[in-house]
Structures are given as structure tokens and as C-alpha cells.
Amino acid sequence: MEPVLISPAMFKLFGFFPTIIFSMLLPVAGVGLFTYIMARRIAPLVKANPDSRFDRPKERIVNVLKIWLGQYRHPRYMMAGVLHITIFFGFLILSVRSTELVIKGISEGFIMPGLGGILGDIYYFFKDYAATAVFFAVVIAVVRRGIFRPARYDYPASYGHDHTNEAIFVLAVIGTLMVSESLYEAALVAAEIQKGHAATFLAPGTLAWFFKNILLDNSISSLQNMHIAAYYVHDLTFFFFLCFLPMGKHFHVITSLFNVYFMRLERGNVRPVRYGVSDEQLDNLESFGVKKFSDFTWKDILDFYTCADCGRCSDQCPANAVKRPLSPRFISIKGRDYAFSHFPLMGEFVGQEPLIGDVYSDAEIWSCTTCGACEQECPIGIEYINKIVDMRRGMVDDGNVPQSLQKPMSSLEKRGNPYGKMEKKRSEWTKDLEGCDVKLFENGDAADTLYFVDSITSFDDRMQLVARATAKILCAAGVDFGILGKDEKDSGNEVKRFGEEMLFQDLKSHNTEVIKESGVKKIVTSDPHAYNALKNEYKDLPPVEHISQVVVNAVAAGKLRLKGVTDEEAGRVYTYHDPCYLGRHNCLYEEPRSAIDAIPGIRRVEMLKSRDRSFCCGGGGLMLFYEPEEEQRMGVLRVKMAQKAGANVIVTACPFCLVNMEDAIKVAGLEGKMQAIDLSELISEHIEQ
């Protein structure tokens, strides 16, 4: 039977020129150009530093299934998330159809293998709905980006021009793909109906169905032209889009799958100075950290390529929220811009100038509290902490360290604490402790458990209360414990994160040695930064627990009994602030809450930003000494969040959070209305003797 319309594979333009030539040329040219572009884009990755990302394939595949295919993190921003999920799945479904169409232009009757039977019927039914859904998602996205313009996408003047036009252009390209694919089919079906043939079924309500109804009255010849025109518009747009993707933020369409596969699997750690170089060999390295672009690892550059400029990282970033000169999104975008301009598609690869000063500013890199909110949020696994720490390593290596940090760093080197206090005073907090005997390993005492106090809790007047509260809990729970006293040095969590790797190595070796000598079987700490360092950065230590875990276990075992709220406390509403190094970096969200809830009659509310979306208090360790450029304190914002949640007591489980919260309460003028307390203090006040 004569076909209703001549297909692109058989059509002759102006009656003599076979369009099959276009059908063959377009894919050859498109794929050829795309291959060239990708080769140029991959070049900087090949030249970059090594990164160890080929291990643990099972976990990586799980990540791909969950975060990439499952779009797991997208609904955290509901509106944008749903739009993205629609377009993402539409693309996945339609990629089969688009490939089939390209081949149909050469081989008329081509049908994707497997789509010949019932599976095909199901597929063709759904792909029309997919195209329609993508089309409407695109329309909504255009309105959203073009008219409503969510603040998240704003470009501060200092960061260059915004990407709204690029975003809308790409949405238009996607819309064109959807419309042309539907028109191509609608023209054919309209002609079938006109000629009284058995018409192909078009799912009602879809774009193709809608176009078919409009086109029913058109002449066969105009339907024929439309059929061919729509085909080549689709073909051309398809290959144009393919080659346009690696030009900007839509590169993520290609790279995100790989970026998620290679994303970090571990939490709470910082990558080594150089992969393949052990801690002992560090002295042999010529240079430390990232100073120029080629010092980045290939995963860093893949991150830059992958950033979709969605702004979620910066929207969650506490430094950005208080107007510090840091917006993680621009760490990626500036990195990508650098890669594109210095590794151009044509011509020589150029430039190896220092990054600090030219691309990133000192203040930008020192502003990060390493809270991890950005990485937690990124829907495609882009990392920031490793890059920031590596750039800090580079600055430390060049001696470029803010004056306010030099003194504490040098005190850490000389005295093992950032305050320059005498080692022998580390255990002074035990002097005022009543009803609880703290063993001192330095005196030759022996015990099962080590309470690792760390610097701030040992030396700071206020935080010594936390040390005493923790000791009381351990005593009440019947834990046989001791402290290292003058032999303890700072855990170095922030020393590492501020880029002074060799000082961290010294602290780590010293502490590891004295802990092993003490012969303890378990380590407990009340400081999440120490917890993180000992658990994730030290090696071969006994298991480490945070005091909240000790409390929960002791309560469950009946070793620790807590009494109910007093009359004085009855009107108080408590809220728990998740410390970054307990929550996001170590996933301890439940234990501190359970510990609070173990106090009979206590009223606890949640802040809007809690658990893995907790808002950093301002940072701990060396960050307390850094003098940032900022409009206000992170802590003040956080205290106001607690107020908004209806709380009047902020419970935290980290001495640095407590410092920042107590300061913030004063700065915010909320003294008397709001108070901050450490979890250990709250629990120790409620111990049933």
C-alpha cells in the first residue's frame, strides 16, 4: 500500500533533491562535532591531579540509582524539583524516540529493537505524555525564571552576568524538540485520517493529539511539508542541543551521571594532600595544596563542568546568608569559566596563573566554616570542602594566612592548644568537680574509657562547665574513665581544615601515641569536632562515642536515670541545634534528640532548618579566631530561627556551638528571653542520684 505521506528517508525536496542526504549529514556532522568538543573538554581532566574514585563500585551504583536516576535530592526544593524530575524523566523516555527518529530519516521503517510489539505500544503511548509533560514543565520553568525570577538565581554584580538568557534559550530548545517531534507525528496521523486509513492511535490530551486535531483540515500537501519540516527541525535541534550542552551549565545533562558515580562516599574526612602519597611521605612533596588550576583533581574539574547553577548550595550556605564573600555556587562557576577560557575549544591551552587573587579571593576561601550544607544539598554530588581545604593548604604553604589565625596556629604548634595556655592546666577543670573522681592517665591511673576533652572544653571558663557535666554523666553511668591531662593536645580537626596539614599530622601522631599508651578500650568526647577528627581522620584508635550516645545507651540499659523537669523548667520550650560535625558529617541526628527526650516531661520543638539542613552557628576551632567580613553573625540568624520555632532554650551538643549561641543571644538582644545550654549540662542537671 502506498504510504500516506512520504517519509524523510524517501522525500525529494523540490521534486529532485533527496532529503536522506540531510538525514545522513546531520548525524555525522553532529556526532563528529560533539566528539571534538568533548575531547577538548576532557583534556584538562587528563592533565589534572589524580583522584581516587574508582573504588567501591556497588556503593557508587547505589548513589547513581538514588541520587541521579532517583532524583532523590530534588524535592528538597519542591517546585523546582518537580519541574526537574519531569524534564529529566521526559528526556530519558524521549531519548529512545529521538534516536529512533534519527535512524528513521535514513531507514524508513526503522523501529527501535524491542519496540515492535506490545512493549512498543506501551512506550509510544507514554512517550507522547512524556513529551507533553516536558513541554508544560518547560513553559512553567520559563515563566518562573523569566518573570518570577527566584532570588536563588541572582548574580551579584561582582560575579559577572547572570545566566537567565542562557536558561531560557535552552528551555526554548527543549520546547522546540517536544513540539517538532509531536508535529511530525501529528501531520502523519492527520493525513491518515483524511485518507481514511487506519489511523495511528494518539494518546488523548497529548501535544501530538492536540496538533492532529488542529491539522485535520489541512491539505495533504501542506501536511506532507509539515511532516518533513518538523522532522528536520527536530533533527537539527537535536544535534545542535547535543553540541551546545558542553558550552555552559547544561553540561550537567551529560556529566551529572558520572559526577554522581564518582561523588565522595565518606563523610567527615578531608582528602589527602596528594593521592598515592602517604602521610609519612608528605615531606617529599614540592608543593602543597591547590595553587593553580592544574593542582585541582580531575573530579574537581568534573564538578565545575557539572554545576547546573541551580543555587541550592549558596541558598543553604551560612556564609552566604550573612554576606561573607563566599557563595559556593560561584566556586564552581568561576572554576568552569576558568576551564572554558583557558582550555578553549580552538587554539592553545593557556595560563597557569595563581588562583588566589585572580580567580578566588583569600577572604572567599577563609570564609567557609566547612559545615557541609552545600554538599548535602547539591542534587548532583558537587563537593566544596575538599577544594576549599586544598586551596587553604596552598595558601598556608605560601605563608598567606590571616594575621588573626597565625597566633593560634603557632600556639597549637608550641602548646598543643590555640590559646597558648600551659599544658599542665589542661586538667584544671577537674578541681572544682564534686562527687566524681576523674582519673588522670598522666599520673599512671588506668581506666577502660578515655574522655577526650579537647582544647576549648579544657581551657575555656564557660566550657569547663561542659567538661564537668560530662564527667558527672560518665560517673553516674558507672563508666570507668580517665583523661590525658597535659598529655592531650588539640584534636586538630580545624587545623586540618584550615590547611595546616603538617601541624595536624604532628597533633595526630602525638595524640594517637598517648591514647594507645593509656590502654583504653573506648573513647568518649563531648566535642563533635574532636569526635570527627578521632573517628574519621585518625587511624587505629579504639571506637569513639559522642556523649549523647553514651547517655542514650546508659538510659536504655537502666544505668542512668533522669528525673523530670522542675517547676522552674516547666515553662521552657527546648529546641535542639544540630552541630555540623555531629549531624551532617557524622549522621548523629537521633541520639541527641533521644537523650533530651529521655527527660520526663520535657517540651521540645524542631526548628525549620534541622537535621541535615541545620544552619551552622558560625564555626568552631580556628574559625573562632578568624575575623570575617560579614553583615551579621550566623549565630544571630540561628538564634532567631529558634525563636521563630517557639523555643526559649537552645540545646546544642558542641562547645563551639555553645560559644556562638551564647554570644549571638547577647548580640541579638535576647538575653532573658532565650538561653543556650549544652546537652551534657542539661542531662547532668537531671541525673537521678
Next chain:
Amino acid sequence: MEILVCVKRVPDTSENEITINKGGNDIERDDLVYSVNEWDNYAVEEAIQIVDKVGGSVTVVTVGDSESEEILRREMAMGANNGLLLTDDAFEGSDGKGIATILKAAVGKGKYDLILTGAQADEGAAQVGGMLAAMMDYPYASLVNRIEVGDGKLKVGREIEGGNQEMNEIELPCVLSIQTGINEPRYVGIRGIRKVASVEIPAMGAGDLGLDAGSIGAGAAKVKRVDYFVPDTGEGAEMLTGSTEEIIAKLIEYLKSKGGLK
């Protein structure tokens, strides 16, 4: 430009609790940690910056015992090219003039266009720079907080009481005592120190320097410390004691009661 920077190893007093020793003639030094004198550190940074701009080399010199080598290394990790340790039992007990005499002899062993010292060190005497300049018959500027290099001359800024600033032209060679704040000294990390850990630092004694034992050491010192003590709390003075919070609370109370705070 060839620059010599004179540095001193001093107790790190920022958080150290200083107590008088049993003999009553010095502070208790057992629990102290030492570092390079803060002013000297600024002087070394300034010297490195000058050499970065106009070329030349920086030499750091100190008068002290073998433990003083540590601060020379630290300054070399910072970027000083050479170190020179002046050490001899005969140097013990030198007064300011004795130290200046030793330094003068060291200056004579090299060829330096510019000599920098810190404005003062731990004992606050601020005398060695000026004495050295006088002995060398070099021009001298004290409390320098700005240096611009010219041809055979320098333009140096000096801080004047009341926040004023003066600029002077000074001919080379000269001696300058450097005020803190002239620059932002770079950080010296553990890695930097390890890199210079095995560099040989030459040491010179009285003989090497051609110094007559009569001009240096305790014997030649014309200034002698005869007592060292914490002054008794005088009338009208009261030491606030307690925790930081308590001290602050008491202070605020006082200020309020005396009308200093409303």
C-alpha cells in the same frame, strides 16, 4: 640590596603566666615557650619584601645560645636567605651596649646596605638599634612603619605620637628599628621549618669576630639588673580576681558606681 636583620629569641608571653624565680633576679623560665621577638618578625618580613622587589639577600643574625638557632631557622623558613648565630660563653651577661658591640663586629664581617632591628624586644629597652647605628656611624631611624626604596636612599615613615606620620629620606647604609604593623608577616608552617631543618647555620664566637673579652659580657656591662619583682599593690589600686566573667562583672560595677558608665 643586602639586608641584615637582628633578631632575638624571647619568651612567648601572651598567655604564659610569668612568675619571679626564687633568686629574685629573673622570671621562672621552666614552663615557658619561646619564639622570635614580634618586632623582629616584622623586620624580617619587611626585608624579604624589599629583596623581592629590588633583589639582594636577607641575612638574619642573633646573639644567643644554641637554642637560638631555632628562631633563625624559623626566619629562614619565612624566606631569609642566610642565618648567622653569634654565640660564645663570653657573651653571657652583656648589657645593651655589649650586644650592640657584638652585632657591630658581625656587621663588619659582611657587606650590608641596610640593617634592621625590631623596635624593642621582651625587656622593652629599645636600645640596641640606636647604639649599633652610633657605633657604626650610620644614620638611624626608629619606630619605622613604612619603607620605600630609592636610589642609594630610602624613604622611611615614622609613627609620631598622636597618630601623626612623618616621612624622612635616609641615606644608605643605615640602621632602622621596625615598628609592628609595617606589614603583615607571612605564616611559617611546620612544613616550611622542616624544609630548612638541615641547612647549616654558621656560628661565630668572640674569637671569630675579633672581639676583645673586655668589651663584652658581664664584665663589660655597665648596666646591671639589681632587682626584679612584682610591685606591691599600692594604695588606691585593687586587683580584680575571679573568673573572667566575674572580673568583667566587677569591672562594670565599678565603672557604673564611679559614673564612668551610664
